[in-house]
Amino acid sequence: MTISSRFAVAIHVLSLLELNKEGVNTSEYIADSVNTNPVVIRRILGMLNKAGLVQVRPGVAGSKLNRLVTEITLLDIYRAVQVVEEDALFSVHDKPNPHCPVGRNIQASIEPVFSAAQTAMEHTLELVKLSDIVDNIRTTEASCGSS
Amino acid sequence: MTISSRFAVAIHVLSLLELNKEGVNTSEYIADSVNTNPVVIRRILGMLNKAGLVQVRPGVAGSKLNRLVTEITLLDIYRAVQVVEEDALFSVHDKPNPHCPVGRNIQASIEPVFSAAQTAMEHTLELVKLSDIVDNIRTTEASCGSS
DNA sequence: GCTTGTGTAACTATTATAGTTACATTACGA
DNA sequence: TCGTAATGTAACTATAATAGTTACACAAGC
Numbered sequence: 001m002t003i004s005s006r007f008a009v010a011i012h013v014l015s016l017l018e019l020n021k022e023g024v025n026t027s028e029y030i031a032d033s034v035n036t037n038p039v040v041i042r043r044i045l046g047m048l049n050k051a052g053l054v055q056v057r058p059g060v061a062g063s064k065l066n067r068l069v070t071e072i073t074l075l076d077i078y079r080a081v082q083v084v085e086e087d088a089l090f091s092v093h094d095k096p097n098p099h100c101p102v103g104r105n106i107q108a109s110i111e112p113v114f115s116a117a118q119t120a121m122e123h124t125l126e127l128v129k130l131s132d133i134v135d136n137i138r139t140t141e142a143s144c145g146s147s
Numbered sequence: 148m149t150i151s152s153r154f155a156v157a158i159h160v161l162s163l164l165e166l167n168k169e170g171v172n173t174s175e176y177i178a179d180s181v182n183t184n185p186v187v188i189r190r191i192l193g194m195l196n197k198a199g200l201v202q203v204r205p206g207v208a209g210s211k212l213n214r215l216v217t218e219i220t221l222l223d224i225y226r227a228v229q230v231v232e233e234d235a236l237f238s239v240h241d242k243p244n245p246h247c248p249v250g251r252n253i254q255a256s257i258e259p260v261f262s263a264a265q266t267a268m269e270h271t272l273e274l275v276k277l278s279d280i281v282d283n284i285r286t287t288e289a290s291c292g293s294s
Numbered sequence: 295g296c297t298t299g300t301g302t303a304a305c306t307a308t309t310a311t312a313g314t315t316a317c318a319t320t321a322c323g324a
Numbered sequence: 325t326c327g328t329a330a331t332g333t334a335a336c337t338a339t340a341a342t343a344g345t346t347a348c349a350c351a352a353g354c
Contacts, residue, residue: 002231002232002235002236002237002238003236003237003238004238004310004311004312005238005239005240005311005312006311006312007237008237008238008239008240008253008257008261009240011253011257012240012243012249012250012253015249015253015256016247016249019248019249020249026329026330026331027330027331028330032244032247033243033244033247033249033250034240034243034244034250035240035242035243035244035250036240036312036313037312037313037314038330038331039313039314039315039332039333040312040313040314042330042331042332042333043312043332043333045331046331046332046333056331056332057320057321057330057331058319058320058321058330058331058332059319059320059321059322059329059330059331060320060321060322060330060331061321061329061330061331062330063331074260084149085149088149089149089150089268090149090150090154090155091149091150091151091152091155092152092155093152093155093156093159093181093182093183093343095182096159096180096181096182097179097180097181097182100163100179100180101166101284101288102159102162102163102166102167102180102284103159103180103181103182105283105284105287105288106155106158106159106162106280106284108287109162109280109283109284109287110155110158110280113221113271113272113275113279113280114155116271117268117269117271117272118268120267120268120270120271121236121264121265121267121268122264123267124260124263124264124267125260125264128260132260133253133256133257133260136252136256137248137249137252137253137256140252140255140256141248141252151341151342151343152342152343153342153343173298173299173300174299174300175299183343183344184343184344184345185299185300186301186302186344186345186346187343187344187345189299189300189301189302190301190302192300193300193301193302203300203301204300204351204352205299205300205301205350205351205352206298206299206300206350206351206352206353207299207300207351207352207353208298208299208300208352209299210300240312
């Protein structure tokens with residue numbers, strides 16, 4: 001089981017918006033970079049828009065970042081595209097047998113651990129800013145170009 | 148998107164094996180506690196068996212833990228039931244456009260972050276032992292019983 | 295050898311994702 | 325103001341994973 005690629009695509013899209021901020025980034029143009037269908041991009045841009053990370057408007061070509069790249073963390077993006085619900089990375093079987101000591105206590109015993117594991121993962125994402133990704137792409141490109 | 152409940156069920160099963168170590172834990176008995184089908188339990192027991200966490204044998208009724216409860220971490224269980232492949236909690240869209248600076252660098256830029264986030268989550272699981280879960284169930288039961 | 299339980303294949307239903315077509319709606323420029 | 329171009333979104337498809345279920349082969353032990 002893997003997490004939706006919406007997250008990776010969203011990071012891709014936002015990086016592109018920053019690196020091509022002079023250009024007009026239509027969903028078709030972005031889709032070409034991601035190598036997918038423009039509608040997929042529009043769906044993700046819609047989610048990023050609702051989260052306040054980008055500016056997009058019906059009828060107006062192109063999207064733009066709505067915050068500084070240094071002010072967007074990967075956790076912001078992760079939450080925006082609803083990759084995982086609150087406390088729902090792990091799923092627990094419901095309706096264990098209440099007549100069994102294990103059955104009636106397992107959920108409460110497991111839940112704090114699952115929650116802590118998910119939080120640890122999300123905290124790692126919170127430490128990375130979109131600017132880190134963008135800078136990495138910029139420097140890789142620069143060193144490739146000079147070789 | 149949530150992680151397979153196989154993980155939670157596996158923890159349930161192993162806890163039950165410990166708490167009912169005097170009894171004969173057939174797949175049917177366990178299934179009754181989990182409230183599912185015995186075949187689901189056998190599938191999971193098969194995975195735990197391959198990982199060396201339990202003893203089960205064809206034809207012989209019941210399974211037993213193959214290690215001390217203090218010697219089994221939740222990470223061991225998580226790996227045993229193949230909840231998530233190595234470095235594959237997050238998925239990255241393949242085939243981004245190599246003619247685009249973002250497209251040809253995004254995967255390499257994202258991968259270390261995703262890997263770190265997954266590792267942070269798994270590390271949290273590694274810190275919790277099966278005995279912690281079992282003890283929690285035991286004490287909850289005891290305090291419930293006395294009230 | 296009969297009974298019981300495990301191992302596993304095969305099938306179903308359910309759910310999520312990703313891709314695609316189609317079309318309504320909006321903005322803007324000629 | 326009309327036409328073009330882009331976004332928003334519904335609807336449909338294909339694919340994949342999960343969980344549940346039936347069925348049956350195989351192993352062990354009385």
